Amino acid sequence: MRTLFPSLGRMLAAAALAMFMAAVPAWAFAVPHVFLVQNSGWMEPFYSDPQSQFKPLVGALAGSVVQPGEAVVLAAFNQSLPGAPSPRALLSFKAGQDSAQKITQALRGLDTARKPGSAALADTDLGEAVQAAIAQALGGKPGIVWLFTNNRNSPNNDQATAERNREFYQLIHGGAAITKALAFPLRMPVKGEHYSANGLMVYAFAVGAEGNRALDALLAARRVERVITEPPARLKPLDRDTVRLAPRKVENAPGVRFATAPNGVLRADVAPDARQPTARIEWNLENTMYPYTISSATLSARSTLGGENRPISLASSKVSALAPGKPAPLGSTMTLPVAQIPDKWSAQALKSAGSAYVLPGTIQLHLADQKLELSQAFRQRMAALFPGDPLPDIFIPPARVQASTAVLPVEVRVHYGMGPLLALGGAALALLGAAGAAAYAYARPRVAHLTVEDELRTMRARPGTTQPIYDKAGQQVAQLKTTLFGHQLLDLREGAQVKVRLGR
Structure with missing residues (x-):
């Protein structure tokens, strides 16, 4: 049975991913990153050449694309055999400001792998590594898988690399989990004891819709471009945004x-x-x-x-x-x-x-x-x-x-x-002014000059009110009703002598 991590590595990865999922809101672009670094025999010159920029490249890219708070898993891969699981976890942590240094330090002691109990160099299985990263490191959840390889896919030292590569790309094109796939072919000439190479391939696989959005955001912010200046070759999707x-x-x-x-x-x-x-x-x-x-x-x-x-x-x-x-x-x-x-x-x-x-x-x-x-x-x-x-x-x-x-x-x-808007505002102000004037006119007291049994009197009243009028004996002889337009005598007692001279 093939496994991604030994037990300790698996626990570290699970803990880091659990912390990440608890800390990051669902709407954020923050997703876990899995970095898969090939260390099979075909990669020998990338490790043995003292001028090789392979390990510094991995650290620099991780430092550029990983944001503080994101979960990170670093694993080396070749081909899984009994007693030699692949991929093998090297590091699992929650990213801070020192992600590049941690990745570089973890890669410092990594060398080409050999088959268990043998001096033969390990073989390569790209599909196995990617499937394990998706199913186990990410647990089937969204994320981004970064793959660093020389593109020699040869399980069991199978020389039919064309067929193996087709199997690998069938995983990419036909797999529903991978929503976006990019390839960055890079020139990196290296020479080792057994092999030499001219180039390296870096893949970026977005897993799930959130992984796709996160990868798009990294590309838009040119965070990948800070390290890799070559344009990415698109592998997937080829049916939208073309x-x-x-x-x-x-x-x-x-x-x-x-x-x-x-x-x-x-x-x-x-x-x-x-x-x-x-x-x-x-x-x-x-x-x-x-x-x-x-x-x-x-x-x-x-x-x-x-x-x-x-x-x-x-x-x-x-x-x-x-x-x-x-x-x-x-x-x-x-x-x-x-x-x-x-x-x-x-x-x-x-x-x-x-x-x-x-x-x-x-x-x-x-x-x-x-x-x-x-x-x-x-x-x-x-x-x-x-x-x-x-x-x-x-x-x-x-x-x-x-x-x-x-x-x-x-x-x-x-x-x-x-x-x-200004016209309506002016009209509204005019209406408010008219309403204010009417209100003032309504509230202002009116003055009425009366003669009651030859006695001059002055009365003040607000519009809408009615006041009684009394004679010298204190008997009510009439009522004075005040309106906006003047005054009116009401209920005048027969024989009473009351006259009104309107005033303002």
Whole structure:
């Protein structure tokens, strides 16, 4: 039975992963890292050559990609045999600021392995190492597996390396656990007592959706690029995010301006009075699948904006010989969701005054009947780094990968000025002023001059009140009702002499 760790190593790894899972929130990009370092016989010159940069490379990459708080497992691998398990844990810890130093220290005493009870150098099983890292070191949970190898996959010293490499790549392409796979071919000439080598391969395998997001974040932050300047060759996926659309020019869209935000979102800045139903956009179509050339594909596109799903008319429905890094022009006509743009007097517009009302959406570009081919330059480079190794043939994409979809996030941003809001604010202030004046007028006491039995009197009252009027004997002879518009005598007693002269 093959195992990843001896018992002590297994406990250390489990403890580190448990601490990590308890400390990191589910939404974070922090994931465990497993570093697999090959030490089979084929790696002899990387260990024996005093000028070898192999171990420093592992430490430097780990120090760049691992973030404080993340769980780290370092293991050496060759081929598992009774009494000699592979991979074998060298180190398991929760990363701090000294990850590179810890990795380098742990690798210092590592040398090429030999078969149990024999002087023969150990063989290699790449698939075994990766499967063990996923199933045991990560426990089937998300993470990133880094593999450092010279690409000689030869279990039991099997010379049929082409077949073994196909088995290894079947694990990558066909396995559901690996969501993203990248390969970094590096020039590293070394010479040992038994062998010499020209190059080294570093693989990065993202496990699970969270591992994929974490690897994408490392690439976007250029943390890998700090150590490895060579562009990664994409092995998986080959059915999504295979191309990129970059706007070059917009025509026939008054009041609309397109631009790409730093986060890659395409923004359409629209004036609130723009009512042009269509816009013609000239794109640069870029292949993002290094080292593959899209030899041919059929294109179609749709937009989902403001809840409206509409087809995008393309100037050409075919693409051919699209190499990485060499954009091709692509014209399109797309419909803007003008019916979904709020009127400038609407509540949404007033709420967005001085900023922008955002309608999120996407543009989807679909490539059907997609045919990929490995560039000749990449084949030649691989042949120079790994002479005699048929690896470039194995980079041929699986036959089932014949379509792909690229999704471009879009924001339609409608910019509303402050005019309507200021106008409404002025009207509101005017209404408030009128209401205040009315309130003051209502609350201000009114003065009434009365003559009661030839006696002059002055009474004050607020609008809406009624006061009794008494004669000299103290008998009520009438009532005085006060309104906003004056005074009125009520219930005047027969024969009473009461007169009112209105006052203010």
